Amino acid sequence: MSPPSRRLQTKPVITCLKTFLISYSLIFWFTGVILLAVGVWGKVSLEDYFTLASEESTNAPYVLIGTGAIIVIFGLFGCFATCRGSPWMLKLYAMFLTLVFLAELVAGISGFIFRHEIKAKIGVAFENAMHNYNSTDAIGTAVDGIQRTLHCCGARNYTDWKETEYFEASGIPVSCCRDSTKCSPETLKNLDLAGKEVYTTGCFALVTTVMEDNLGIIAGISFGIAFFQLIGIFLSCCLSRYITNNQYEMV
Secondary structure, three states: OOOHHHHHHHHHHHHHHHHHHHHHHHHHHHHHHHHHHHHHHHHHHOHHHHHHHHHHOOOHHHHHHHHHHHHHHHHHHHHHHHHHOOHHHHHHHHHHHHHHHHHHHHHHHHHHHOHHHHHHHHHHHHHHHHHOOOOOOHHHHHHHHHHHHHOOOOOOEHHHHHHOHHHHHHOOOHHHEOOHHHOOHHHHOOHHHHOOOEOOEOHHHHHHHHHHHHHHHHHHHHHHHHHHHHHHHHHHHHHHHHHHHHHHHHO
16 A cells, blocks of 8 residues: 555546546536537538538538537536546546547538538529529529628629529519619619619628638648647546545555
8 A cells, every 4th residue: 555645646647637627527518508509609600601502501600519518528527427426437538639620620620621512512502593583482582681691692793693484584683782772673684783772792792701711720720729639638637537546545
C-alpha cells in the first residue's frame, strides 16, 4: 500500500480535474443547446431553402437537432460521471467525445473540399425551381419567400426570369418587386421597365457571396469547436487514470 502522503497528494489533483471536467461538460452541454436551438430555428425560418433543395434530400435541420440533443444528453452524462468518479463512465464519455471530434473534423473538411459542389447544387436547385415556378405550389412559395427575404430576384439577376415559362405568361413574379404597388402586370412583362422596380441582385449570387465572405470564419469556428473536444478527452482520461490509481493505492 502506498504511503498516506502520496494519497494526500493525489486527492487534490483529482479534485482539480473534477472541477475542470465539470466546467468543460457544462460548456459542452451549452454548445448542444445552441445546436439544438439553431436546428429548430433553421427548420422554422429556413423552410423555403430546404423546400428548394428537397430533390437533394437535405436533412440539415434534423442533423443539427439530433446532434444537439445527443450532446445535451452526453454533456449531462459527463457531469454525472465526473461527480460519481466512475472510471468506466469517464472512459465512455471520452470515447463519445472522440467520436464527436472525428465527426466534426470529417464534416468540416468535407464541407471545405466540396464547397464548390455545394454552391453548384444550390444554383441548380434554384434554377430548376424557377423553371417549374408556380406561385401557388410549395416550390413557388419557397422562391417567393427567398426573393422577398433576401431582396433578390432570379438566380444571377432578374433577367433570368426571361427564360422561364412563367415569364411568358405573367412576367417577373411580384415577389421581386421593391414595392408591389408599383409593379403592374405590364411592367413585370417588360424587362426594361421591370429593372427599375424589382430587385436586380440574383439570389444565387447573393447567397454564394455571403458564403464566400464568411467561409474563413465558419471554417475557423467549426475546427475550433472540433478541437475543443480534445480538452474533454484529455481531462476524462486523466481523471479516470488518477481515480483508478487512487483506488488501487488504497487497497
